[in-house]
Amino acid sequence: MALLVIEDLAKTYDKVTALAGINLSVEAGEFVTLLGPSGSGKTTLLMSLAGFTTPSKGTIRLDGKNITHVDPEDRNFGFVFQGYALFPHLTVANNIAFSLRVRKWEKAKIAARVTEMLSLVGLDNLAERKPRELSGGQQQRVAIARALAFGPRILLLDEPLSALDRMLRETMQKELKRLHRETGVTFVYVTHDQEEAIAMSDRIAVFNHGRIVEVGPPRDLYKKPSTRFVAGFLGENNFLSGHRADDDETMVEAFGTRFGFAPLRGHRERPGDTLTVWVRPEDIRIGQATGDEIGFRATVVENSFVGAVERILLKTVDGEEMVATLRSEAAVAAAPGQVVDCRIHPSAIGVLPGEASGS
């Protein structure tokens, strides 16, 4: 059985629905990310898990026991706050020892545990510093060490990296992955940054308008999203309009051509119905199509160098714009104004029901 089971959880504030019908299970040792735009309900769910927010409806079970209305201090969950919320008047060591003193551990045991936690997060020399004497990254490590010190069943993290600069954020992502691996603690992580979610999570639950839109491993959500929202929110994507071929249930027409496609699960499009076709920028290549590949012609609108790749803005003959990312040498031929041959492997194309422009 899963460690944490959330059933039909809902939260409404004065008729505003923050969460609606959330169902989610978290296995022991998993790294689950709640991902979504601001106001999508992910933080409300995290606060409900911590016990700081009382849900209007539904249950939260830990090891099968209903903990929906248990006080935060009795849940034994670690919590890493946005902005860290360290105790400003206590040293690093006393911040980390706080939960152990509350639990009335013996002095020697507390000292040993604090030393262990300090070395776990690599702050061995800073035990006697006050939080204000530390950099943002160091404060972050203290916050994590403090939340892990008492051996929580679950560590809840609320956008812990949002205040750090980009370089530090990447370092801390690796650190968090390492801590997750080494401690074996279950992580529930909230972020609005999809790159962060993809890089760290075992599974991602994508939130929108107070609901979970899709749950799955990052790879599955990226490669096979089943909603327009997830296809657009996770990674960069091009959406084009297509339609089911008039004469065939398994053929789709887009890019000025037609290609075979498996029937959409759970949807009953009839021939002629409008569809959304998506293709990731990195899956578009320049050159003549060979074999199964879909070939089409497009005009180069703009070509910008962004480091490892070049971003090419293309306009298809239907007038739809799309972005392709190409390695620099492949992009040489793509000067603005030129008409180029493009090719895509059909396996890289996704088809979703409905209009391309809508969500």
Added chain:
Amino acid sequence: MRNFKTTALLLTVPASLVAIGLYAAPILQVLALSLTEPKLGLANYQSLFANAAVGRVVMTTLKVSVMTTVLTVLASYIVAFAIIHMSAGWRRISLFLVLMPFWISVLVRAFSWITILRRRGVLNSTLMDLGIISTPLDLVYNLFGVTIGMVHYMMPFAILLLYANLSDIDRRIMQAARSLGARPATIFWRIWLPLSLPGIALATLFVFVFSLGFLVTPALLGAGKTLMIAEYISVQISSTSRWDLATSLSTMLLLVVGIIVFAAMRSPALRAAFVARPQQ
């Protein structure tokens, strides 16, 4: 930038002149009088220490000021702590109520306390009618009455100072403490109280210094029986014309207050109150 700075400095000149003319100059005159009246020297100060009446007045002043400070800060902390935990609407109403005494003159407030506390006052007659006491209690024209009046006067100031300090404290810190297993009492003693020490120190200093030189309330509620320094000085000037005593005592009071403020400002808690907290 330089021009702007010069202009800004020039703009402070009129206010500075007024402050020097109306504040610094009279003080210097008081100082001068204390050293020259009736003849040049420190004789006035020497006689201050030998004067038993002055000694009694100083003791009374200290006693009232310490009691007022302790009671005011304690009561105000409770009120301020309650206010920051209220919803936004109730907080507005409560702060409005805290500020209301400022509408009423300090004289009126002192007389109101007399009506309530005197032997045939509202409180005593109610208690007697209810049969709780048989003879009226001495609630005013003594230390008790003076202290009540002064606590009442000081509380809005202390509440506002403490409220500003307490509402500055990041509430997520308390959530963090809860997530770490701390119960309300632990959170109060280990987190709230240490974090509010700067506010407590500031309120204590403010109320104590203010109490030392308080005139109107002790004069009315003490009625000459509980005599504090300010009233004593006022009597020396207006009734007995002892300028030597009045000016030297005034100078001593100013000096003592200056030393207290200077010493207090060196304490870590008060320094923290004046240094802007770094934003997270």
